[in-house]
Amino acid sequence: MGSDLSNGNVLECSDIRKTFGDFVAVDGVGFHIGAGETYGLLGPNGAGKTTTISIIAGLLERDGGTVLIAGEAMDPEATAAKRHVGLVPQDLAIYPDLDARENLRFFGRLYGLRGSELDHRVDEVLDIIELRDRANDRSDEYSGGMKRRLNIGIGLLHHPTLLILDEPTVGVDPQSRNAILESVERLGEEGMAVLYTTHYMEEAERLCDRIGIIDHGTIKAEGTQRDLVQLVGQRDRVRLVATGNLAAGSAALGELPGIDDAAVTAQGIDLIVENAHDELPEILSVASRTGVSVGGVDVDTANLEAVFLHLTGRALRE
Amino acid sequence: MKSVAIAGVSLRRFFRDRSNVFSVFLFPILLVLLLGSMQGGASNPRLGFHVETPDAFSTQLLEGLEGIDGLVVKELGSEEAAVRAVERGEIEAALMLPDGYAATLQSGGEVELHYVSRTQTEQLQGINTAIGSVVGQQSTILRTARFAEENGAGAFDEALAIATEAQMVLPPVEVVASTAGEPFALAGLGQFDIYAQTMLVLFIFLTTLQGAAALVQSRRLGVTRRMLSTPTPARTVLFGEGLSRLAIALVQGLVIFLGTWLIFGVDWGNPLLALVVLAVFALVSSGAAMLLGAVVSNDQQAGGLATMIGLGLAALGGAMFPLAVFELLSTTVWRVAHITPHAWALESFEELVGFGGGFGDIAGFLLILLGYAAVFFTLGTWRLRAILTR
Ligand SMILES: Nc1ncnc2c1ncn2[C@@H]1O[C@H](COP(=O)(O)OP(=O)(O)OP(=O)(O)O)[C@@H](O)[C@H]1O
Ligand SMILES: [Mg+2]
Numbered sequence: 001m002g003s004d005l006s007n008g009n010v011l012e013c014s015d016i017r018k019t020f021g022d023f024v025a026v027d028g029v030g031f032h033i034g035a036g037e038t039y040g041l042l043g044p045n046g047a048g049k050t051t052t053i054s055i056i057a058g059l060l061e062r063d064g065g066t067v068l069i070a071g072e073a074m075d076p077e078a079t080a081a082k083r084h085v086g087l088v089p090q091d092l093a094i095y096p097d098l099d100a101r102e103n104l105r106f107f108g109r110l111y112g113l114r115g116s117e118l119d120h121r122v123d124e125v126l127d128i129i130e131l132r133d134r135a136n137d138r139s140d141e142y143s144g145g146m147k148r149r150l151n152i153g154i155g156l157l158h159h160p161t162l163l164i165l166d167e168p169t170v171g172v173d174p175q176s177r178n179a180i181l182e183s184v185e186r187l188g189e190e191g192m193a194v195l196y197t198t199h200y201m202e203e204a205e206r207l208c209d210r211i212g213i214i215d216h217g218t219i220k221a222e223g224t225q226r227d228l229v230q231l232v233g234q235r236d237r238v239r240l241v242a243t244g245n246l247a248a249g250s251a252a253l254g255e256l257p258g259i260d261d262a263a264v265t266a267q268g269i270d271l272i273v274e275n276a277h278d279e280l281p282e283i284l285s286v287a288s289r290t291g292v293s294v295g296g297v298d299v300d301t302a303n304l305e306a307v308f309l310h311l312t313g314r315a316l317r318e
Numbered sequence: 319m320k321s322v323a324i325a326g327v328s329l330r331r332f333f334r335d336r337s338n339v340f341s342v343f344l345f346p347i348l349l350v351l352l353l354g355s356m357q358g359g360a361s362n363p364r365l366g367f368h369v370e371t372p373d374a375f376s377t378q379l380l381e382g383l384e385g386i387d388g389l390v391v392k393e394l395g396s397e398e399a400a401v402r403a404v405e406r407g408e409i410e411a412a413l414m415l416p417d418g419y420a421a422t423l424q425s426g427g428e429v430e431l432h433y434v435s436r437t438q439t440e441q442l443q444g445i446n447t448a449i450g451s452v453v454g455q456q457s458t459i460l461r462t463a464r465f466a467e468e469n470g471a472g473a474f475d476e477a478l479a480i481a482t483e484a485q486m487v488l489p490p491v492e493v494v495a496s497t498a499g500e501p502f503a504l505a506g507l508g509q510f511d512i513y514a515q516t517m518l519v520l521f522i523f524l525t526t527l528q529g530a531a532a533l534v535q536s537r538r539l540g541v542t543r544r545m546l547s548t549p550t551p552a553r554t555v556l557f558g559e560g561l562s563r564l565a566i567a568l569v570q571g572l573v574i575f576l577g578t579w580l581i582f583g584v585d586w587g588n589p590l591l592a593l594v595v596l597a598v599f600a601l602v603s604s605g606a607a608m609l610l611g612a613v614v615s616n617d618q619q620a621g622g623l624a625t626m627i628g629l630g631l632a633a634l635g636g637a638m639f640p641l642a643v644f645e646l647l648s649t650t651v652w653r654v655a656h657i658t659p660h661a662w663a664l665e666s667f668e669e670l671v672g673f674g675g676g677f678g679d680i681a682g683f684l685l686i687l688l689g690y691a692a693v694f695f696t697l698g699t700w701r702l703r704a705i706l707t708r
Binding site: 057058059060061076077079080082083085087089091092093094095096097098102106107109110111112154 | 320323324327330331334335539540541543544545546547548549550551552703706707708
């Protein structure tokens with residue numbers, strides 16, 4: 001969809017506030033998402049992810065703040081801004097007594113598609129969510145993963161500028177989960193801006209260009225995964241399962257600039273490095289030069305779990 | 319035309335449930351039959367008729383009887399069959415003509431008609447009057463013809479033809495069956511016509527209001543909220559859902575209207591205008607359903623409230639006791655009754671049926687009804703938006 005992007009950003013929001021009675025659910029959230037960028041909101045249950053997203057999608061009235069989607073102000077009455085957004089709600093929102101095609105056709109019409117364009121897009125989306133062969137079965141006969149995929153497909157119909165996915169993999173089997181993550185990756189690569197909420201840090205790490213860590217209705221920290229990890233001084237751990245001259249190897253590796261520590265263990269050598277991804281080729285070549293034969297490598301990247309714990313004092317999942 | 323898409327999906331889902339297909343048509347049909355059986359209390363008297371070998375005069379007598387409005391004549395194969403039918407109550411009475419009926423009459427002889435009936439009922443009075451008048455007419459014609467012939471006016475057959483023709487211009491005799499103790503009757507309106515109007519109004523509002531549950535269900539499925547995430551305003555969503563209820567109400571209303579009109583001969587006044595009143599009232603009912611569906615939060619609650627409100631407003635609005643009764647009680651009661659849309663719909667029907675009114679006579683009532691629909695849809699939209707976005 002063609003759109004005027006303010007500062008090239010698909011989404012700009014600032015200082016969003018929402019209270020339910022006396023309870024402050026969202027307390028001054030603001031961030032932006034550029035074209036083609038995937039942004040993750042990572043936070044535990046009750047952090048305010050769904051509330052924030054509902055305000056951004058124009059489903060909920062806010063008590064303060066601004067939301068611009070592709071340069072258009074968003075609020076519950078803003079149909080122009082809503083044209084740019086595809087929302088995939090956390091809870092399934094499909095008709096159980098209609099089949100996938102009927103569900104897609106219906107919402108496609110609400111997104112303003114019609115005629116052959118509608119037919120075409122419904123088929124395309126059925127392929128993306130891999131439900132083509134079950135398209136004519138009632139959706140209450142689908143597995144949990146298939147229902148989730150249909151729930152996502154509805155948000156894709158009109159080629160949204162911004163796709164918002166609210167915990168799309170909750171309660172999904174590993175196979176479907178992987179399929180969902182792959183589709184989101186592909187959509188991101190194709191240039192769709194994505195706002196993705198999750199409390200699975202692996203998903204945020206895998207999918208998101210930038211991540212906002214949200215808790216108690218505020219964003220505690222924001223940046224790329226590496227930014228966040230460095231923010232709290234986390235290091236990667238590399239375990240070499242190896243034989244040979246371990247002592248010499250360990251000493252030589254300890255001299256490398258990106259390596260903070262190296263120690264011989266019963267299985268081989270353990271290293272603490274700044275960035276395992278960057279250092280690994282060098283580590284392997286130094287090991288082989290010093291007469292160490294490496295049988296296996298185990299990389300433990302500094303993760304957001306630790307970052308989260310550090311920032312909020314609580315684990316991501318209780 | 320997003321509201322049409324919304325209505326379409328709502329209808330598709332409604333009719334996917336076979337029991338709904340059944341009930342949409344079944345209940346109105348049952349209602350029509352119920353109304354028909356109410357009419358049965360004042361139903362047409364049935365007369366059996368038997369003649370061994372039909373001739374010109376017996377046929378004339380039969381046709382005369384059949385020509386009477388409100389009398390059902392059944393031809394029976396034998397005297398025994400006729401007597402049995404009377405005994406079983408299949409017919410109220412039977413009239414049996416002797417062989418050679420015409421010949422005896424033409425020769426000026428005396429004819430004895432065999433008449434069997436059950437114990438006296440009001441319906442019998444009607445039949446007796448009918449037979450009396452038809453037989454009387456026939457004998458008048460015969461006597462006229464014989465008189466003409468005897469006074470040299472021509473052959474008997476010719477005289478008979480002239481006398482028969484003269485009889486054609488006489489007003490037809492009508493049998494009016496009535497039940498004792500009718501509580502109330504408006505001038506020009508049969509009791510049955512009033513029943514049909516009030517039942518139509520009660521039924522359409524009540525069943526349409528039940529449709530509130532459908533909106534509650536969509537809300538609970540999360541799809542209503544999802545619709546609002548698309549570029550679709552809340553009023554379009556509500557109007558679309560309401561449109562599906564309207565379509566169902568119209569189908570049901572049409573079944574009742576056509577059934578009572580065509581099968582039981584209910585007087586609806588100008589049928590086109592009656593349909594307009596029906597359509598506008600169905601729109602009001604749909605609006606009320608949408609308002610209720612936007613207010614309550616679970617379908618059982620919606621069903622229970624719909625029944626209470628549907629019956630309550632019907633009672634208040636004159637769909638159970640005629641409005642005119644209210645008027646007799648006090649003007650306050652009458653005014654309170656007119657808080658309900660039911661009262662205005664019934665006023666419209668009364669205007670059409672009782673006074674043979676035209677569009678100009680009901681336009682005001684229709685405007686008031688449209689006002690109800692507008693208020694219901696506006697409040698419903700406001701409520702739906704509030705419930706979903708706060
Ligand atoms: N309609 C509401 N009325 C009252 N409180 C609400 C409402 N919606 C959300 N809340 C509260 O606001 C807080 C944030 O809720 P929200 O759904 O945004 O969390 P979340 O981060 O999406 O959590 P989860 O991971 O469980 O989905 C919670 O404490 C929740 O109880
Ligand atoms: Mg949530």
